Amino acid sequence: MKxxxxxxxxxxxxxxxxxxxxxTIPGLIYNHKKLVVESRLKKFYTTxxxxxxxxxxxNGEKEYWEDPDLSSLTASEEWFNRYLAKYLNTVSVERDKxxxxxxxxxxxxxxxxxxxAAAEIKTSFAVYFYPYAKDVDKCMENSVxxxxxxxxxxxxxxxxKAKLQPYGGYGRSRTELLNACGNEDLGMRNFCTxxxxxxxxxxxxxxxxxx
Numbered sequence: 001m002k003x004x005x006x007x008x009x010x011x012x013x014x015x016x017x018x019x020x021x022x023x024t025i026p027g028l029i030y031n032h033k034k035l036v037v038e039s040r041l042k043k044f045y046t047t048x049x050x051x052x053x054x055x056x057x058x059n060g061e062k063e064y065w066e067d068p069d070l071s072s073l074t075a076s077e078e079w080f081n082r083y084l085a086k087y088l089n090t091v092s093v094e095r096d097k098x099x100x101x102x103x104x105x106x107x108x109x110x111x112x113x114x115x116x117a118a119a120e121i122k123t124s125f126a127v128y129f130y131p132y133a134k135d136v137d138k139c140m141e142n143s144v145x146x147x148x149x150x151x152x153x154x155x156x157x158x159x160x161k162a163k164l165q166p167y168g169g170y171g172r173s174r175t176e177l178l179n180a181c182g183n184e185d186l187g188m189r190n191f192c193t194x195x196x197x198x199x200x201x202x203x204x205x206x207x208x209x210x211x
Contacts, residue, residue, distance in 0.1 A: 044129050
């Protein structure tokens with residue numbers, strides 16, 4: 001007499017496999033997404049910084065770069081094209097859709113936007129890095145959606161004639177950054193970038209937002 005599995009046993013086994021998969025696969029997908037965000041975020045910082053260094057060889061020290069014309073819609077785009085475009089391997093550069101902000105996409109699927117941020121400091125740019133370029137349009141629908149995306153869909157940097165740095169700079173404690181990143185005031189979540197850098201470019205288990 002041949003031994004084998006009954007239909008009931010097969011169905012039970014498949015059911016158990018399905019339950020285990022349902023419990024583990026979302027976690028695996030999320031962990032993979034975290035790794036992508038971490039690696040692309042660090043890569044962007046390195047790539048941008050290297051582009052500035054290369055530009056300085058051709059255009060002189062960045063402290064002496066010309067300031068953008070803050071009265072012009074195309075100011076950020078023109079400044080980017082003059083000082084950085086040549087030194088970045090990009091897929092596209094677009095501004096018309098979002099007025100003052102110029103958007104740059106990379107071949108790995110990420111993107112960043114750059115626009116002048118302060119009239120009193122002319123060469124002062126807000127830099128918004130998106131690990132996934134596909135999120136730009138949704139997050140830019142309106143100011144509410146944009147705020148919700150902070151620290152989850154995009155990460156904020158600040159560039160001046162000094163250097164590129166996370167929003168708020170350096171020098172804050174991890175507790176301060178953790179509390180700011182998870183704050184109900186969505187504007188405080190710009191500090192999430194500094195938290196990730198503080199943690200050596202890692203999104204730790206206690207990161208207060210879900211990507």
